[in-house]
Each structure stands twice: as structure tokens, then as C-alpha cells.
Amino acid sequence: MRQVAVGIDIGGTNTAIGVVDMDGSVLYETQLSTPQKKDNPDATLDMSDKLCNIFIGQITSAIHEAIATVKKSISDLEVKGIGIGAPFANYYDGTMGITANLPFVSVVPLADLIQARLPGIHIVKVTNDANAAALGEMIYGGAIGMRNFVMIALGTGLGSGIIVDGDLVYGHDGLAGELGHVTVEPGGRHCGCGSIGHLEAYCSATGIKRTVFDLLAKYHLIESPLANVTYNDMTSKMVYEAALKNDPLALEVFEYTGEILGRSLADTVHALRPEAIFLFGGPTASGEMLFGPTRKSMEHYLLPFYRNKIKLLPSKLKAGSVAIVGASALVWKELDKNK
């Protein structure tokens, strides 16, 4: 029997569904549109339930189709379970919380709804995308064999998954791991969550962009290609490209980002003493430009007996498929727990 898991990533725009083998290879992948806030303009419960029902139907149809397609080439396929990464997803009760982007006005019992339509599959587990990525790193990636590490996902915001003693930290109610919302600059930048001075307002693709404008305001008459880009047009990739050409402003943006990220990672080390911290997501494509200042800062802020011991590493998961692959890791982890 060739054992596989289904990995599902419910994103703000698209939902990706894939069949993943035990090595983390994606054997088949498909996508469907995630229902949007605008589909339920009056935010009614009726419309929310209706959209949810349609969405779950689409997901289960896509799962059937995916399995059928893979079975054409692998006849002795055994589907061990379904893992789902979703916003505010709660591992303990299998639900997805209410989020700003989706049209659902009540908590969605995601695992139950899917399991009810797929009675032959006994494992259906959910968690948020950063937690799923951490499991993916442990099961398929650079953290194989590690029992204590932290995964930091840098994107629009900053997500995190914390592994302690070989398992994800879910906390008392399944919603632990929000390192993007620790305070790093009291009285500092406004965060998307409504609070002030949070890590993700500095260390994320958006944070990098904001730092450009902070530094443009700080200095007098700057000669940088970034001075010709509007706030709305600016991307962290532009900053990276300018830094590659030794633009001093862009280089300082990475120094600044690394200084704050490294300091915050040192805090996390002081609390949890992980073996390694993995960075993942768009801004990590800048490599040492980001890792260098971050490592330097982390080491500076670490207590002496932690220094030169914590590995700061790029994720080994492939950028394109990490969401699906991470979600599928929930299944292997669950099987491992039930052993």
C-alpha cells in the first residue's frame, strides 16, 4: 500500500487541495476559490451557512477527484487522513474562527463537516497555517529529528508555530503561537490587530515596506531608487533588489529588520530554548541580507549561556507547496501520536 495524506490550505483567495506522500512530495494538486466577504454583503447567518455548505461540498468533491486521479497511477493507494490549514483554526475542536476576509459570520466546525461527508476517513485535523508549516518542517523538512524548535513565517504578517518536546504548542484552547503579536516597540507602530508596537508591524513583508518610509522620513534628501516608489506600490522585493545594488537605504532596512527580529527571537529563546529557529516566507528569499543582521542581533541579545548554540535556519520546505505539505503533516503527526 502506498500511504498518502490529503493536505488542504484555506487561503483568503484560493483553497488548495493536494495529495501528499510520506516524503512530502505532492502527487496531485488542485485549487478552488475561497468564498469572499462580498458574497455575504449583509453578513447574515443564513447566507453564511449557505456559502459554508457550498464550500464544504466543493472541498469534498475536490478531495474525491484528487484521490481518484492519483489512484489512476497508484492503484494501491491508502488515504490515511486529511490535514487542513486555515485562519484561526483550532486543533482541539476542529473549528475555523471568524476572520476578516471570509464571509462566515459564525465559527465553522470544519473537521466535523468534512468528516461527515467522508465517513471512510478517520483522521481530519485542522490548525493554522504557521503551525502546519512547523509540523511540515519537522516531518519533511529541516527539523527532522528535532524536538524543540520554532517556525517563523514572514508574509503579510508574521505567523509562528512552536514545537516543544516533539509536538506543537496548542495551549489551553488550541490557539497558541501568535509570536507576531508580541510587543517589541512600546508606543511604536500600529499593528493590523489594532494594538501597538507588535513584531509583525516591523518584521514581515509589510513591516519591511513600512521601515523604508520610516527611514525616508528620518534622513535628509535621500538618493535611493526607493524614494521614487509610492507607499502603495512598494514591495519588500523592491527593497531586496535595491539592497543587491548596495543601495544604503535598502541595506539599512534589512539591518533594522534584523535588529528587531533578532531581539525578539532572543526573547523566544529565553522562554523556550529551542534547538533551532526556522524562517520561512517571501522576505527570506533575501538570504543573508536578512539572516545576517537577524543572527547578529539575536546573538547580541542572548544570555551568555545561550550564545552560539541556537541555529537560525531557512526553512527546507518548498515555497510553492508548503501550505498543502504542512497541512498534510498533521495526518502523519496524528498517526504517530496514536501509535
Next chain:
Amino acid sequence: MRQVAVGIDIGGTNTAIGVVDMDGSVLYETQLSTPQKKDNPDATLDMSDKLCNIFIGQITSAIHEAIATVKKSISDLEVKGIGIGAPFANYYDGTMGITANLPFVSVVPLADLIQARLPGIHIVKVTNDANAAALGEMIYGGAIGMRNFVMIALGTGLGSGIIVDGDLVYGHDGLAGELGHVTVEPGGRHCGCGSIGHLEAYCSATGIKRTVFDLLAKYHLIESPLANVTYNDMTSKMVYEAALKNDPLALEVFEYTGEILGRSLADTVHALRPEAIFLFGGPTASGEMLFGPTRKSMEHYLLPFYRNKIKLLPSKLKAGSVAIVGASALVWKELDKNK
């Protein structure tokens, strides 16, 4: 058989040794002097080894004596093991690290040395005092039945023990749980560890005292009894006593302390989502004077979906015996793991 554990607390001045039953009652307690830095003025390895040898001998003699004494009244005594709380103690390898106050110039293999002299006892475990207190809270105190909580010990510094999924977080090398050294004020106060802006420089008995002088400097001509006390004479208890008499300066010290502690605890909640946070130690005797501002600040800084869910509680362990009782909890925890 009446099962008991031996709890040992190696402090900077005294070492306390007690026999503790399964309810956390101390049946017998004795003390001996901890060897001092000044006993090894040239910091030689020879003298370090000699002092260590004498110290271990004194501890094991005291254990024999303690057990013999308790046996006089409880003839069917069964000693299940020895738990030791010590500075920089490492649960994984049973060692005590090098510290500023003690005369030992190399790492002390504490568990091995004691076990070698007491071959009949099969469990000898060490950890630091804050971790031991966290275990004590879980096994005898207010955290019975809790699987995720954090213990904060406010003393000269700030120690912490983190429980995730029913066990202490030791991290990759046994030295996790240093929440006193997370950065809360970048560029702020100097910490005893040599770094800047750490939590324990603000939220500890020493931190409270330092805040008095910060506020004395801030305002113009203050009428407060605290303005008549030198830095070296000031204690956190004096601040509490002044606050009880509604001294505005003293009240503001507690507000300030609670603001920073609450913000940092919110960071910890965002990372770990504990069920409760317990505060322990001298400054907690001030009760709501400290808990009130801390709770208010923590709630203010929490992400909306964590609000009004995290219990902020005083430890239920008795102040006088917590070190011994906490250390003894290591034994019951170990027995529970081996089940």
C-alpha cells in the same frame, strides 16, 4: 507504606532539606550553610572540588538524618526520591552550572554525586527554583489539573517555569524558562545579566525599588515618605507600606510595575496561551495593589480572542516552604512519567 520525597533547595546563603509527603506537607526540615564564593578566594579547581565534596557530604548526611528522624514517628516510610532546586540546574544532565555566588569553578554533577552516596534511592532530579515552584504549583498548589500554565517568581530577580501540555518546558538543553530576561524596554534599564531593558529590571523586588527612584527623578519636589529613604535602604516592602497609606508615588510605582509586567505577560500568552499565570514571591504580598494593574495591563495588551480568559492568580504554595516543596514535586512528576 507512607510515601515521601526529599526536597532540597540550594540557595545562595543556606541549603534547605525537607521530607515532604504526597500532599505537599513538610514532615521535617533542616538547613545547612551553602559554601560561599569567599571560601575559594583564588577560584582554584582544587578548592572548588574540595568544597563541593564537603558540601555533598553535608547534604547526604542531612538527608540520612532527616529520613531517620521522620521514621521515628512514621515507621513504614518509603522514600521515593530526591528533588533538588539549584541555580542554573539542568534537568537533563543533573548538573548545577557555575554561578556568581557559589565557590564552584566548574559545573557540578549534582544528581550523580548525590546518587552515588545514596545508592538505594533511584530518582534524583534537579532543576532551577522557578521550575521547581511551577511543578509544586501543579502537584500540590493552585494548578492541580492544569496542563498549560506559567509560574512567575518575583524576588531579587524574576524567575519563571513554563508548563506546556502537563510538563515543564526544559528546551533543547534543559535551560528554558528565563522570562526575566525578555526585553521589555529597548534601551532601558541595565539588567543584572549585563543586558538592557529586561523584564526583571522592572518587575521584581529590585525593579520596584528602582522604579521609586525613576519616579523621584521624574517629578518636581515630591512629598512622599519614600523621598527620605536611601537607595541602599529602600525595599519593595516599604513601597507597599507607603501605598497602603495612599502615598501617590508608591501607588504609581505599582501601576508602573503592573503596566510592564502585564504587557510582558500578554506576550507570553500570545506565544503559549496558558490557562493561568501564577505570581509568586515577596512583592505578591501586596495583593491587588500589584495584581490589579498587572491584570488591567495584560488584558489591554491581549489580542481580542484571548481577553477575559487567562487567569492571573497568586500561587497557593506556602511562602516559607515553597523551595523545598517545589523541589520535592520533581519526584512525583518523575514517578508519574514512568507510569
